[in-house]
Amino acid sequence: MTSLPQIRAFAAEDWAQVWPIFREVVREQETFAYDPGTSEREARSLWVVGPPGRTTVAHTGGRVLGTASMYANRPGPGSHIASGSFMVARSARGEGVGRALVQDALDWAAAGGFAGMQFNAVVEGNTAAERLYADLGFVTVGTVPGAFESPTRGRVGLHVLYRPLP
Numbered sequence: 001m002t003s004l005p006q007i008r009a010f011a012a013e014d015w016a017q018v019w020p021i022f023r024e025v026v027r028e029q030e031t032f033a034y035d036p037g038t039s040e041r042e043a044r045s046l047w048v049v050g051p052p053g054r055t056t057v058a059h060t061g062g063r064v065l066g067t068a069s070m071y072a073n074r075p076g077p078g079s080h081i082a083s084g085s086f087m088v089a090r091s092a093r094g095e096g097v098g099r100a101l102v103q104d105a106l107d108w109a110a111a112g113g114f115a116g117m118q119f120n121a122v123v124e125g126n127t128a129a130e131r132l133y134a135d136l137g138f139v140t141v142g143t144v145p146g147a148f149e150s151p152t153r154g155r156v157g158l159h160v161l162y163r164p165l166p
Contacts, residue, residue: 004096005065007104010055015044017064018057022047025087029151031126032085033158047085054108058088058097065092068101070108073118082109082117082165086129098132106136109165116164123148124157138163 010018022043026034034046048055053071057064070084084105088097109117117138122129124143138161146155 003060005058005060005092005100007056007058007068007100010048010057010067014057014064014067015048018047018067019043021064021067021087021089024090029149031123031129032087033121033148052112056101056104058092058101065089065095066097066101068105070105072114073120080113080115082112082114083120084109084117093128098128099136102132102136106163106165114165116162119159119161121148122159122161123150124159125150125153130159133161133163136163 019040023040026032026038026043027036029036034043038046047067047069049069049071053069056068056070058066058068066086066088068084068086070082072079073081073083082105084102086098086101086105088101106117119133119138122133122140140159141162142160143157144160145157147158148156150156
């Protein structure tokens with residue numbers, strides 16, 4: 001990839017390219033606590049959120065490279081804090097796709113009046129994500145020890161990250 005991807009709202013026809021990314025990331029079992037046997041139908045229901053949330057894709061030249069899903073972290077009294085999830089195709093990792101997706105989510109949350117953004121389950125040892133989030137101003141506010149079962153590393157922690165928004 002030679003240029004940064006563009007981010008836009010998910011369209012129904014994008015699912016044909018988002019599903020393989022979702023399936024690949026979930027089957028790796030290293031960054032998401034989704035069942036690796038999640039069906040396509042279940043995956044779409046989990047990933048594609050409607051308003052007031054938002055699902056996006058990072059693309060270049062018609063090719064979807066990654067995707068994000070963003071929403072209020074909790075309803076009611078917790079609805080002033082945003083959350084989000086991000087997936088990048090293996091072939092596009094290290095190319096700025098994740099950064100573009102996260103920055104877009106931060107911009108969306110700030111424009112929507114959210115007071116902050118919280119990530120509830122960043123897998124300990126997901127160094128690319130940990131570095132990116134730290135670079136974008138997130139701090140780890142806690143870690144649940146052994147809360148994630150990695151097939152290669154055993155039980156590792158899940159970090160809770162937070163960043164205030166202007």
